[in-house]
Structures are given as structure tokens and as C-alpha cells.
Amino acid sequence: MQRIGVFVCWCGSNIAATVDVAAVSEALGHEPGVVFSTNYQYMCSEAGQNIIKNAIRDYQLTGIVVCSCSPRMHEATFRKTAASAGLNSYMVEIANIREQCSWIHKDKAQATEKAIILGRAAIAKVHLNAPLTAGESPVTKRALVIGGGIAGIQTALDIADAGFEVDIVEKQPTIGGKMTQIDKTFPTLDCAACILTPKMVDCAQNDKINIFAYSEVKEVKGFVGNFHVKINKKARYVDATKCTGCGECTEKCPMKKIPNEFNLGLDNRHAIYIPFAQAVPKVATIDPNACNMLKNGKCGLCAKVCSAGAIDYKQKDEIVEREYGAIVVATGYNPIKLDDYDEYAYSLSKDVVSSLEFERITNAAGPTGGTLLRPSDGKHPHTLVFVQCVGSRCSAEGKGKSYCSKICCMYTAKHAMLCREKYPDTEVYVFYIDVRSPGKNYDEFYRRAVEEYGVHYIKGQVGKVVPRSDGKLLVQGSDLLANEQVHIEADMVVLAAAIEPDKSARPLATMLTASMDTNDFFTEAHAKLRPVESPTAGIFLSGACQGPKDIPDTVAQAGAAASKVIGLLAKDKLTCNPCTAHSDEMMCNGCSSCEKVCPYGAISYVDKEFRMPNRTTAIRRVAVVNEAVCQGCGACTVACPSGAMDLKGFSNSQIMAEVDAICKM
């Protein structure tokens, strides 16, 4: 018989306001095997932990139940407490009476009754607990960063700086991401290229960093400390080791009407191209959908002009297999498509542009060389209307995104300000719902746009844009403060499109078994306390893949993710989870059901000799679990038809005991 102690936490008023904690500790004190039961304001505090330690000593407890918050929050805390008092960590059970009880109930009597039932279930389980000892697994001292934008670059640089190897996988031909397309950055207006390109070069030159550009992650296996990853290096049809990036081929290529992705289709590129002058790696890439040679074997001009002999029309995709200890997701964002918002006439007029297109139009390296010219006729615009929140902050049943895209207020203030600064002859209007500028020097920046640069901020929205054949855009909007409908004859309209996670994020999350929210942003392990870790061990989050973020926030998070990775890679061994599966070989019939469902490849089969009646022997095929690889998910225990497979710490009998305790009521 176990000697069990019960510790009921108030969690301040989080639990105590809805659950009668004294009644819970009193009721559970009468359960069989319980020799001590008490309640306290904050059981996780030092004083609370001392209550537990003292009780373990004074009452010779062999198991404890803490009725408190979710085990995801403090199970580790209380396990350490028990261990320091000489009790095996796995003799601790948590009854979650906060998230699963006090927070979701209003009626105190009902909540108290439920808390008691949850406590009884935990007690029933502890009766069957056995001490467990954790094993250890080695750590591969290399990190993988998926995505080579500013988030991925910063994370990689910080990890490399600590002396660990790191690989960047980037699906585009160059690293740099969205920041390469941006002209200037708020709130200091320094040039994006000036602060980004040195970091890109640092990545290329750092001998700890290896860049897989124009590559994608194809498969991820393994677990924290021991990931096995397949990377597809897409064929560039150019030998990256020979190409010098001289650009001779891109000038001579006759296929020159291919919409240029880097400039968002505002101008054209050739079939063989280098996205921009500062690309890293600076290697040409052939677009197989545009190249005549690849499509029908006619041309070959680039190979003729390449003095380095780098062109290779026969190049194939190549799969690279690598081992990693940690994986960082930095897959970033994209602006939404504007097809559903044609009241703004985006599809009808070239002069209605998205904010990212506006960046290219005002970028010194963009299609207009940085001179603000209308896309339709190349003329200088005099009146510009900016529309905020296009597709952001929409209701769930609508067509847009439910969240605030966070970056638009500030970049719109930047666009408006720069417009007025460079072209004082322009009139600039910004339609806004709210101006959200909570960041260091952010509100001051927005106010400067209004007060120093004379940008007209109008509280209201645009309802309709009608392009006219003389090039004017008739903008109809509301001015809520004046209580008027306003009509502006504009030359350009700029739409602050909502941002959404990159489309590659969802399939990647599946490969990584990392969780996502309904908007396809990666979920963090804890919204406040573990913001750069995925709930899946060994997977870390950097940048806008986790939620809308500007550059300062992204760089901060990238550094935080790197420090978490460094903390992991600095360890030689990781303590394994001792709650692993094991097979009762006498019951196993070797059917392979468990092997098929195991997501970690932890189960194999051996032929084993068994003694049979009358001194005979028989060879039988039985399952064996590799405990270093098993993550304790329990899929095999459910799949096993003969009941041979069981999970330590969560055995079938323990779970049934919990269910019985709940159903006894």
C-alpha cells in the first residue's frame, strides 16, 4: 500500500475563487492510502514546495498528488521537488484542477465536486505508479534553420557564433527573404539593404554556416537531439561551384519576358537569372518553365557565353541527408492575394498596388530605380491614397484574417512620410481604423508623419475605387470624424494587405509534428513563458511563422530561438523520457501492428527462442522497443491487438484505474 500525500493549490484566486480548496483537501484526505492532505495559496512557490518536502519526510510518503494547474505548466517543478526530498520523480501525479476545472466552471459546488473527482483519479493512478529511471540519449551538435529570411539569418548567425554548425535551407535561389525587397525600415529609416546584406555575406563567409539555397526540406525523422532530415536541392541547371555570378548569361538569354518575382511582376527577368545584385549565393538559376533549352532543346546560348563552364542542362534534383540536434522554423510570411477585395480595383488598375509593390516602386534597386512613378503610364503621381487593414481584423465568417497584421500601421506611416519628404508636391491620405503603434519610438514616428510631413490621416475606410480612363482613381471613403463621405481623385492607391504564413508552413508542420493555429501560424509551447519553442521538443520558432512581426521583433525572437538551440546543443546528453513503451514478449504475437503506427521508428522485431511444454523450444517473432528512440506517444499500445504493448508511467491498468475512479461517482 502506498503512503500518499495530497497537496491542493489555490493558485491565488485562479483555483480558489471557483473551487472550495479546503473541501477538496478534506475530501481527498479520506481516500484510501492518503496519509496527509493539505492546501496552500501557491504550491509552486518555495514555501509551497517546502510543505511538500517536509510532508514526504515527516509522513514517509511513497507517492504524491498535486491538485494544481496543467502538468504542462508545473509537472517538472513538482517532480524536482519530490526528487530533492528523496522520492522518485515519477511517483508524482498532477490533477489539473485549473485549466480543466476552475477556469471553465462558474458554479463553485460543481467545480469543487469535479476537483475532488479529478483528485481521486490521480490518487488511483499513484497507487499503481512505480519508480522510473530516465535513460540518456546523445545530441547531434548541429542545427537546421528552415527559411533564410532575416529571422533565419539572425538565428543561424547567433548559433554559429556560439561555435555550433548550422545549415540554412532556403527555397528561393538566394537567402534574404522579404527584407531584401524593402526600401527603408521604420522607425529609424535606415536602408534595409545596408543592414541586411552584410548579414547575408556573414552567413556565406561563416565556416560554421552552410547554406542550402533553392532547396526544400522533404522529410524529417527522429526526435530532439537526433533529427534525421532529407533536403531536396532543386536543380539550378548551373554548377554552383563553378558559377562566378558574373551575369554574362543573364544578359544574353533571349527569353526576357518572364515576370520578375523579386519585383513582384512589376518588370521582367530572363529565363536564367540572379534575383538581385547582392544575392547570396550569387549563382545563376535557370527557370525550367521558361528556358527554351530545357523545354525543347533549342538555344543553349547561356552555355556558350559562360566562360566558367558552369551551365549544366542535365543537372538533377539532389537529395542530401543530414543529422541535426535542433530545428528552427523561420518560414516567414506573405501578403494575402487581393482577388477578393476588388472594390479597391486592384485587378482593374495597375496604379492600385499592394504595399510590398510600393516598396519595390520606391526602392533604389527596384524597377523604377527608386523614382516614384505610376506603373500604368510612368508618370509622377500627385495624390496618393493609402488604405490600411485590407483583409486584416475581419470576422471569422468573412473572407479576411481575424488578426491584426501588426506591421501595416508603421510601414504605411513610413511610406506616407517618405512620399512627402521626397516629393513635397504630393498630397498623401491614409485611411485608418486605428493607428496601432506600440513600440519603442513608434508612436513618435507616426506623429512625425502627421505633424512634420503633413500626411492626411482620415479615420475611416475606403468603400470603392473607380479607375477612370484619364488615369485618375476615384476614391470613395468615409471620414467618420467629419461624418462625411469623401471623394478623392487619386493617382495611386496603396493597399496594406494582411499578411499570412507562407504556404510551405502547413506541410512542414506535419513533417515536424509541430502544432499550428487555425491561421497556420506555428504555436508556441507557452504564449508567455516559452514563446520561441514549439511544444514538440527540439523544434524552435523564429520570426513571422509564429505570428505577425516586424523586423525588430523578428530579430529579437531569432536571437531568443538561437539561445534556446545553443542551450540544447551545449548538452552532451539529453535525459530521455522514461515513460516509454515495452512489449510483454510472452503475449506478443509478432503481428507488426505496433511497428506500422510508430512515428519514430522505435520498434523492431527479433526472433527469440522460447521454452515450450515438454522441454521443447520454439522460435517466435516478438517486438522490441528501442527506449532511446521511443517518445512515449502510446500509439503502439492502442494498436496492439494482444495487449502485449504497454507504456511505463501510463500503463493500461493505471489509465483504467483513473477511469474507474472517475466513474465510481
Added chain:
Amino acid sequence: MNFSYYPGCTLKNKAQDLDRWARLSAEALGIHLEELETWQCCGGAYSMGKDEIASKLASVRALQAAKEKGQDLVTLCSACHNVLKQANDAMANDPDFSLRANNYMALDTPYKGETKVIHYLELLRDVVGFDNLKKAVKNPLKGKKIAAYYGCLLLRPGKVMQMDNPENPRIMEDFIRAIGAEPVLWANRNECCGGYAVLEDKAIAVKKSTAVMDNAADQQAEMLITACPLCLYNLTKNSASETRLPVKYFTELLAEALGVKE
């Protein structure tokens, strides 16, 4: 192929051409429209009040009649189309309204929105197919620049009408291409002509129709097409634009292209 057909009040009166050319063209395309025997006027506008029951029953009866025949119900007039589709949506998705309407109807089996309502344009797109329509065209309207005028009722509310992207539609433009002409893209194609407010305040109809006509003319259209008799009325009678483009029912051009216009 046979479909139930709901013409509506105006098509029996001031907009007989819209109806006649639609029927002739349908026959030419191998589609037979069977007019519902006992249809009643839809009321012209969908009563948005959730507690408005009686004013929606005419629509429910038409929908039930089509259900009994086991046919999809084809509409032509934009207003009828809007009212029938919204009423059908309410019967399927608003349990409170559906229950009360069914109590009035006292049917053996309650009507729960089973009938599929399709506009004549949807019939051309989804049943005939614009590619097949193109092949059936005998007199392509080559070189004609036509502005498709959707108005407000054909596409909105988009969630209920489910006909096309309400802000960036293409069904009428694709129709125009299929009959050999060239569609003009313009912003006011889905803005209101002033509608029934012409009886309340003619100035509204003048202002709104003018804005529509001006925009079409400005984008070099030679003609507008519509599916709505009230749009046609407002645009032809009340537009104060300097340019008065002809406004025609899309079925007239269809009949012309198919060579069935007498």
C-alpha cells in the same frame, strides 16, 4: 434537358423580350425550360426581417413546386433570382424561419431548401458550358466592346448567392467572350443603379445610373448588358450621362449570336 423555370412578374409584362429570347436560346442549346404552373410574384425584394414570414412564402411555394418536379429551378430576372436564392438559403439554414414557413405551408414533407436555384447565366456556364456555347454561336458579335452590368442583386450577398466572386466577377465577361464580343472591365459594374428608390426619390436613381453609365462610357464600352429589368429602366430612362449607351438584356445578344432572334 429539362429545368423548372420561374419567369417573374416583369418578364410577363414590361420585360417580355428578356424572357422570349432566353427561351428561344435555351431551346437552341437543347435545354427546355418548363415554366412553373402556379408561380406567384416574389415581391421584388427579399424581406430581410427575420420575423417576416408571409412575404417570403411565394418564393417557398415556387421552390417546393420545383422540388416536386425533381428539377433545378432556373431564374432570369436578377431580383427574382436574389429573392428565391435568399429564401432558399433561409429555408435551409435558418431553423426558426424554416419551421414557421413550413407551418404555413402544411406540406406532407417539410421543405428544407432542397431545390437548387440557378440563374440563367449559371445555366450557360455550368450546364451548357461557355466553350460549348461558343461552338454553338452562329453570328459571333465580333469586335463589339460590351460592358457587363451586374448591378447589386445578381451577386450579393455573395455568401448566399454563391454565383461568382462578388467583387471580381467574370461570369458575364466569359459570356461576352463566348458570343464573340469583347468584355470591358469597369469598376461600377457591381454598383447600384438606384433601384426601386426611383419611386421614392428620382434624384437618387439619376445620380446612381449616371455614375454607372459614365463609368462604362469612360471605359470605351459600346453597349451595356444586364439581366435586370429595373437596371435597364434606370440606365435608359434616368441616366443623365452625356453618352447614352444602349442597354440590352444579355439574352437578346445571346439570341442574336445563336441566330434565333426573329
Added chain:
Amino acid sequence: MSKYDREQILRTSGVNVLKCMRCGKCSATCPSYDEMEYHPHQFVYMVEKGEIEPLLQSKSLYKCLSCFACVERCPRGVEPAKLVEAVRLQVIRQQGMNHLKPDDIPALLDDDLPQQAIVTALRKYSK
């Protein structure tokens, strides 16, 4: 009276006025804005505050074209047109409050006016 009106209007329209985020898109897109004394966003806000009486008295009720532009373009799915209709119903459902009477119609006709206009106007303006 006003509280009763407010509840009735919310029930008839099925609109949840609390979903409004005050962006003004409804009034930005409204084709009848200039003809209205109270604009679509004000209908939403005034019903929320229970200021029903001015709306009941207002000619704005008869200027809405039921074009669904505000319904389609509202980012929060508030559906202001349904609120305007519910307020109008609150008025015309009362005895003697029909805004358009059958006797008025002959004077409004011309040779081309489609039947659709008459039935729609009757539905919108009278009970």
C-alpha cells in the same frame, strides 16, 4: 418604448451590433450616403446605444437601396442594411404608417416602369 424598440430591432434584423469595430466601411461604400441624414455606421452605433427615436423619425429609412454593398463589404459581418430594414419595419408595421400607399402609385408610373419597381417599393415602404 425605446428599450423595447431596440430589442425588437435586434431580433427582427438578427444583427449583432457589438461586432462593429467602427471602421466606417459601410458608410464608405453606401451609394445613398449623401441622401441620408443618418448613415449606415450611425444606424449601427445608435441602435447599440438605444438611440432609436431619431432613426424612427428619419427619412434616411427610405433612402437605403437594399443593394447589399455594406453587407458584402463589412469586414466584421455586421450587415447594416438588415438593421436599416428592421428599423423601417418598426415604423411601417404600425397602423397608418405606410410610407407608400397604393393610391400614390398611378401618379408615379410611366410607360416603361417595370412591375418589379412597383412591387419592390411596396414591399419596402408599406405593410
